[in-house]
Amino acid sequence: MTDHLDAATAGQGRDLHAFIAGLPKAELHVHHVGSASPRIVSELAARHPDSKVPTDPEALADYFTFTDFAHFIELYLSVVDLVRTPEDVRLLTYEVGRELARQQVRYAELTVTPFSSTRRGIDERAFMDAIEDARKAAESEFGTVLRWCFDIPGEAGLESAEETVRLATDDRLRPEGLVSFGLGGPEIGVPRPQFKPYFDRAIAAGLHSVPHAGETTGPETVWDALDELRAERIGHGTSSARDPELLRHLAERRIPLEVCPTSNIATRAVATLDEHPLKEFTRAGVLVTINSDDPPMFGTDLNNEYAVAARLLELDERGLADLAKNAVEASFMDPSGKARLAAEIDTYTTSWLAS
Numbered sequence: 001m002t003d004h005l006d007a008a009t010a011g012q013g014r015d016l017h018a019f020i021a022g023l024p025k026a027e028l029h030v031h032h033v034g035s036a037s038p039r040i041v042s043e044l045a046a047r048h049p050d051s052k053v054p055t056d057p058e059a060l061a062d063y064f065t066f067t068d069f070a071h072f073i074e075l076y077l078s079v080v081d082l083v084r085t086p087e088d089v090r091l092l093t094y095e096v097g098r099e100l101a102r103q104q105v106r107y108a109e110l111t112v113t114p115f116s117s118t119r120r121g122i123d124e125r126a127f128m129d130a131i132e133d134a135r136k137a138a139e140s141e142f143g144t145v146l147r148w149c150f151d152i153p154g155e156a157g158l159e160s161a162e163e164t165v166r167l168a169t170d171d172r173l174r175p176e177g178l179v180s181f182g183l184g185g186p187e188i189g190v191p192r193p194q195f196k197p198y199f200d201r202a203i204a205a206g207l208h209s210v211p212h213a214g215e216t217t218g219p220e221t222v223w224d225a226l227d228e229l230r231a232e233r234i235g236h237g238t239s240s241a242r243d244p245e246l247l248r249h250l251a252e253r254r255i256p257l258e259v260c261p262t263s264n265i266a267t268r269a270v271a272t273l274d275e276h277p278l279k280e281f282t283r284a285g286v287l288v289t290i291n292s293d294d295p296p297m298f299g300t301d302l303n304n305e306y307a308v309a310a311r312l313l314e315l316d317e318r319g320l321a322d323l324a325k326n327a328v329e330a331s332f333m334d335p336s337g338k339a340r341l342a343a344e345i346d347t348y349t350t351s352w353l354a355s
């Protein structure tokens with residue numbers, strides 16, 4: 001982890017970090033390409049010397065220093081440009097599964113942007129086969145269950161929405177692991193309501209609605225995501241803290257927020273961790289889940305995000321276990337999978353506290 005993150009969790013006992021490292025977890029907001037490890041990014045960059053992405057893993061931390069959200073998206077797309085073949089897709093996905101397993105993540109919903117790959121010339125059938133092949137390998141070799149959220153890259157326009165919903169709902173293409181439908185990219189200048197017809201089709205096909213909203217714009221975007229896109233969870237939702245009525249609504253309807261604290265600092269959506277509204281969410285009774293978003297790009301991982309949350313919310317082991325169980329509750333796992341993972345979290349915590 002980078003120095004600013006060490007500082008973010010300084011003062012916490014080594015024991016709390018060890019507890020988090022072993023805690024069984026679910027992750028609900030983590031992007032596919034945004035999870036490429038420095039090793040994979042540099043390997044892909046070396047294969048494609050026309051790219052400006054550094055080939056030296058050490059140089060990547062500097063490369064991934066963002067001036068604002070738009071700069072983040074620009075650099076994110078430079079990594080998307082490196083993923084050019086179905087084998088690149090398979091390797092990337094398999095390695096993401098390995099990294100999640102290392103952190104004791106038992107279940108993850110990974111946000112995948114198929115439009116970005118198909119428009120770059122990857123065959124749609126080969127793309128689906130690559131992610132599914134990696135999903136099955138990750139489950140059988142590492143024990144981590146992966147599920148997909150296909151997201152519209154909103155700034156790419158309605159053409160990308162049409163393509164994404166087609167890929168998500170065509171029975172000949174739709175991958176077995178697909179559970180939800182999302183909307184990512186910049187929010188400024190990309191109003192959410194225009195995507196309603198595409199979300200309607202995805203929902204009619206049995207997918208859950210999980211758009212990003214309120215990451216870089218105000219609470220009105222979160223309302224739009226709820227009212228127009230029928231959001232069941234909100235990606236980030238940071239600006240909800242500015243609207244007490246919205247907080248009440250989220251709490252009453254138990255609509256979870258997928259909070260990604262370090263991401264919000266790295267993209268400068270929030271100025272400092274101490275100004276992050278996580279505590280306001282919990283005080284208002286909102287169901288919060290903790291996530292890493294694009295971990296290597298933000299110099300973080302899910303374990304570090306739990307450590308950051310423990311500091312901001314002043315949590316002990318039991319509080320952290322409750323946070324992990326929030327993600328289980330908010331997930332799209334079936335009831336028996338939820339019960340199993342919640343029980344595993346309880347067993348781990350009880351035996352940790354007894355030792």
Ligand SMILES: O=C(O)c1cccc(C(=O)CC[C@H]2O[C@@H](n3cnc4c(=O)[nH]cnc43)[C@H](O)[C@@H]2O)c1
Nearest residue numbers: 031034113116151153154155156184185186212294
């Ligand atoms: O792929 C393209 O050609 C393309 C063209 C125009 C615009 C876009 C995008 O806007 C892609 C955005 C991309 O960013 C992903 N992402 C990762 N982390 C975040 C986040 O914290 N907030 C919003 N979006 C994020 C998202 O999944 C999109 O795929 C692409």
Ligand SMILES: [Zn+2]
Nearest residue numbers: 031212235293
């Ligand atoms: Zn995101």
